[in-house]
Amino acid sequence: MGAGRIGKMHAKIISSHPNTNLKYVFDVNSKFANEVATSTSCSVANSPEEAINSKNVDAILIASATPTHTKFITMSANAGKAVFCEKPIDLDINKVNECMKNIKGTKVPIQIGFNRRFDASHAKAQQARVNKEIGELEMVVITSRDPEAPGIDYLKAAGGFFRDTTIHDFDLTRFILGNDPIVQISAFGEVLFDKNAQKENDHDTAMFILKSKKGVLIHINNSRRAVYGYDQRVEIFGSKGMIISNNQTPTSVEKFTNSSTNIKDPIHFFFIERYEQAYKDQFNEFVKCLVNKTKPKVTFEDGRNALIIANAAYESYKKGKVVNISF
Numbered sequence: 464m465g466a467g468r469i470g471k472m473h474a475k476i477i478s479s480h481p482n483t484n485l486k487y488v489f490d491v492n493s494k495f496a497n498e499v500a501t502s503t504s505c506s507v508a509n510s511p512e513e514a515i516n517s518k519n520v521d522a523i524l525i526a527s528a529t530p531t532h533t534k535f536i537t538m539s540a541n542a543g544k545a546v547f548c549e550k551p552i553d554l555d556i557n558k559v560n561e562c563m564k565n566i567k568g569t570k571v572p573i574q575i576g577f578n579r580r581f582d583a584s585h586a587k588a589q590q591a592r593v594n595k596e597i598g599e600l601e602m603v604v605i606t607s608r609d610p611e612a613p614g615i616d617y618l619k620a621a622g623g624f625f626r627d628t629t630i631h632d633f634d635l636t637r638f639i640l641g642n643d644p645i646v647q648i649s650a651f652g653e654v655l656f657d658k659n660a661q662k663e664n665d666h667d668t669a670m671f672i673l674k675s676k677k678g679v680l681i682h683i684n685n686s687r688r689a690v691y692g693y694d695q696r697v698e699i700f701g702s703k704g705m706i707i708s709n710n711q712t713p714t715s716v717e718k719f720t721n722s723s724t725n726i727k728d729p730i731h732f733f734f735i736e737r738y739e740q741a742y743k744d745q746f747n748e749f750v751k752c753l754v755n756k757t758k759p760k761v762t763f764e765d766g767r768n769a770l771i772i773a774n775a776a777y778e779s780y781k782k783g784k785v786v787n788i789s790f
């Protein structure tokens with residue numbers, strides 16, 4: 464479902480996976496659907512129902528615009544089809560709760576597209592935290608900055624910086640913390656450079672401080688414009704040291720000349736390049752769940768909890784106060 468920016472990428476991953484075939488693509492934009500059908504040799508479905516109810520379909524991947532997700536999750540789960548759904552589940556917690564009610568008892572696996580959990584470096588840092596390689600966890604610092612701001616059409620549908628973008632960082636924080644829930648948040652947002660963000664009453668720059676139940680302090684900073692590329696860094700600090708999951712460059716070549724030292728390639732441009740392997744690995748995990756009948760590692764509940772944190776961030780921003788969070 465959905466053959467836009469990320470849908471095209473998913474279509475390629477599904478059609479090139481050794482254990483899956485892409486049977487149908489559906490998009491309200493038939494040009495996009497036809498492009499994917501041609502490049503992956505699948506059929507264009509005439510309606511969502513044609514694909515979802517087909518006996519030849521085992522699973523639905525939802526990569527359409529965010530407001531369509533809960534409808535497609537409900538239709539798919541009630542047709543007994545496994546679901547992989549892009550983040551966020553929706554922007555409205557009431558729609559998410561209603562969806563949860565409507566799919567109760569269906570028991571199909573549902574995985575949410577928080578791809579950063581599948582990045583080898585972030586995952587290794589998280590595992591080191593679990594193994595107490597840095598002793599007791601005390602602080603987490605996440606820097607997540609996009610190379611450039613999206614167009615106004617994307618902004619209109621995205622639902623705001625905190626729910627669309629920072630939601631990844633809220634989920635990554637929950638992943639690192641494990642069973643220590645976030646209990647408080649303080650959020651700041653500004654429009655410093657992006658005229659579209661200003662028109663849409665959105666933000667292009669944001670900072671957050673969060674606290675976990677055990678007292679771990681977390682800092683997240685986001686920008687929609689980092690002139691040097693897609694800046695993705697995670698720092699995990701504890702009583703016995705620190706782990707950094709750093710930015711990556713396409714090659715490890717470093718240049719030394721009479722005017723500079725340690726000059727490297729620019730870091731990856733954006734999410735498709737930086738998280739290329741993570742997108743493949745999250746899909747591999749989804750396929751494994753279907754084959755082995757195991758529970759997905761990133762669940763509907765994880766998607767719901769990340770949205771609850773994003774909502775609390777907006778409340779904090781609007782009130783200018785620290786907000787308590789309960790799930």
Ligand SMILES: NC(=O)c1ccc[n+]([C@@H]2O[C@H](COP(=O)([O-])OP(=O)(O)OC[C@H]3O[C@@H](n4cnc5c(N)ncnc54)[C@H](O)[C@@H]3O)[C@@H](O)[C@H]2O)c1
Nearest residue numbers: 465466467468469470490491492526527528529549550551
């Ligand atoms: N995990 C990630 O890293 C990541 C990155 C980008 C986007 N996303 C998420 O993926 C989703 C799509 O984002 P995008 O950047 O590809 O946006 P996009 O605008 O490029 O694509 C969305 C597509 O959905 C289609 N669409 C709209 N309504 C539809 C409907 N009723 N049925 C079928 N198709 C419909 C549109 O025509 C469009 O082609 C969003 O929910 C976004 O938050 C996730």
